[in-house]
Structures are given as C-alpha cells and as structure tokens.
Amino acid sequence: MSPNPSPVVIAPVVIAVDGPAAAGKGTLARRLAAELGLPYLDTGLLYRAVGRRVLDSGLDPADPAAAEAAARALEPEDLGRPGLRAPDTDAAASRVAAIPAVRAALLEFQRAFGRSRGAVLDGRDIGTVVFPDAAVKLFVTASPEARARRRWQERLARHEAVTLDAVAAEMAARDARDAGRDAAPMVAAADALPLDTTRLDAEAAYRAALEMVRQRLDAAG
Ligand code: DC
Secondary structure (H helix, E strand, C coil): CCCCCCCCCCCCCEEEEECCCCCCHHHHHHHHHHHHCCCEEEHHHHHHHHHHHHHHCCCCCCCHHHHHHHHHCCCHHHHHCCCCCCHHHHHHHHHHCCCHHHHHHHHHHHHHHHHHHCEEEEECCHHHHHCCCCCEEEEEECCHHHHHHHHHHHHHHCCCCCCHHHHHHHHHHHHHHHHHCCCCCCCCCCCCEEEECCCCCHHHHHHHHHHHHHHHHHHCC
16 A cells, blocks of 8 residues: 555535526535534625626616726725615626626636635526536526515515515516626526426425435435
8 A cells, every 4th residue: 555645536526506587506515514514605796796886886787888997996894885785786787797898807806716625606607607517517597476476575584665576577677687787697507407496495395405405415426
C-alpha cells in the first residue's frame, strides 16, 4: 500500500432549485441547504437588490444603462435594504432581470458562491445557465391559482390591503416577463426533476424534495 495515498477529492455539490414565484422553492431550498450542510443563496434577492437600487435612485428599472450600473455597483449591504419584498420591488426586479448586462454582472458572483463549498441556489436560470452541471436540479411549480393565493396570504399577513385578483394579475405579468424574455428565460432544464407543490404544504414539499435530492445524489455515486 502506498504510504501517501492520493486524497479523495469530493467536488462541491451544487443543487439548483428553479421555478416561478410562490411555488415554494425558497422555503424548501433553505431547508435542503441546512439539512445537507451547504451554503444557501436566494438569487432572486440579487435581482431585487438591483431593482431596489434603481428605484431608490429615482431611475427607471427598464433603463438598461441605469440597471447595469446598479448591478455593477451592488454591495453586500444592498441585500439588507428595506423594501426588497415590496410589490414595487417585485416588478422592478423582473424588469432589471430581463436586461442581459444585468444578468452578466450577477453571473460571476453566483458561480463563485457555488463553486467554493457547493451550495443550494434558488432562482429561475440556475440549472440552465448559472450551473448547467449542477448535481441535482429541481424545477418547482404550482398552479397559478395556488401561487397567487399563497402570495396574497403573505401580503395580508403583512397588513397590506390587496385583493386576490390584483395579486394574481401582478403575478401573471411577472411570470410572462420572466418566461418570455430573451436573456435566460425561466424554463426547466432538460434534466431537472419536476416538483408540483399545488397540493403539498411546506413540510410535504420539503420531504418530497429531499427524497429527490437523495436519490439523485445516490445514483451519481
Ligand atoms: O425569486 P424572486 O421572486 O425573488 O425573484 C425576483 C425576480 O428576479 C423575478 O422576477 C425573476 C428574477 N430572477 C431571475 O431572473 N433569475 C434568477 N436566478 C432569480 C430571479
């Protein structure tokens, strides 16, 4: 036996969790990361922080130059700005996310985050663009009605006066922008495992996701 066996190199495991808003991907991605001891990145927060920076400067999130400048100037403190989950940020994030130069500016940060120690990342294009070689890819969906109802209930809990119809309409507009844009549209990777959470509560969705991840990782050896 060799006195100095080569160390076993285990590549950092990257798990991609993509899907539309309010499908439940954030909650289950965060729990998967905690369970597997991996860092977690909510990539939507990066687009939200860029959108918020543009709004706070009084500029238009659909203006490519303003949005690119905000993306390039992004600082870690921006991820803690107030209002990142406000409805005007929802819309601004999906507008800046359609601008290729914004996506390019955020790409390297996301890759560096996942490469160092592995990670669970959730977003729209993690399995297709950011980490096309991710060990496991989940595409989490739910019916538009179920997603609108969940987001409406979250907003009522924050004491916002808003109707279910208004939330459903905003969500449909955002889905159409996220799926219809030319730059990295929201789409399931060909090798993504689909998970429909329409009839699952958060606990059941998490259990199903963990089982899928375990099976994929076991199959990969
Ligand atoms: O997941 P979220 O709702 O926080 O995302 C906010 C917006 O950012 C959403 O409209 C889509 C966009 N986004 C994206 O284009 N790519 C990602 N990887 C993550 C989010």
